[in-house]
Amino acid sequence: MSGYQRHEPIEQTIDTVNKSFKGSKQIAFIQTSLRSAKDIYQKGGHSTLILSERIFNLKFDNRREITIEKNNYHETKPFTDRGICIQSRLISSFGSGRYRMYSPISVSQCKGDAYLNLTRRMVVRLLRTDHAYLGVKHQDFSRMDICKILNEIGLKTSLNFISKQKDARIILNSIPSTSKTLECLGKLRVVFPLFDPGILIR
DSSP states (O other): OOTTOOSSSSHHHHHHHHHHHHHTTTEEEEEEEEOHHHHHHHHHHOOOOOEEEEEEEEEOOOSSSEEEEEEEEEEEEOOHHHHHHHHHHHHHHHOOOOOOTTSTSOOOOOOHHHHHHHHHHHHHHHHTTTTGGGGGEEEOOOOOHHHHHHHHTTOOOOOHHHHHTOOOOTTTTOOOHHHHHHHHHHHHHHTTTTOOOGBBBO
């Protein structure tokens, strides 16, 4: 693993990784950056903040040859035959799709307050797929219900935006603590008294 110095048996390392990744081999996180100089030059505007959703992925991509497989993890070595390497990479691409520009986890190019855009996405996901955090484990919200709730807390959105968040999960402790984000989450707590805003604030 990148940046990980192992001092224990490989079985213990695999167990540590599994517990960290919860068996999915993926960890979602928020990347913070500024608009590039090229983008500012071409489109104008200021050096504003961009919050992008990223995934740290340990899924095997067939770039190396497997020598030993242990508990769904692999020991590998570089390919020695160029043809076999190209074939292996081609096989790995079957059935896999890159995240599209408008995917819920793609780079956010939304204009406006980046923190509020992030808050909007996380609240929609709470209401769509993670509403147990709201204290309403057995209630499903329609797109119209979600749209109405977001309007009430000051995060206007569209039905299309809500649809794009389908099946996307929230990223805990991802929203910066600002007066605007705290105000919106505070209003959400009024609607759902059992909701703890602390699970989203970093």
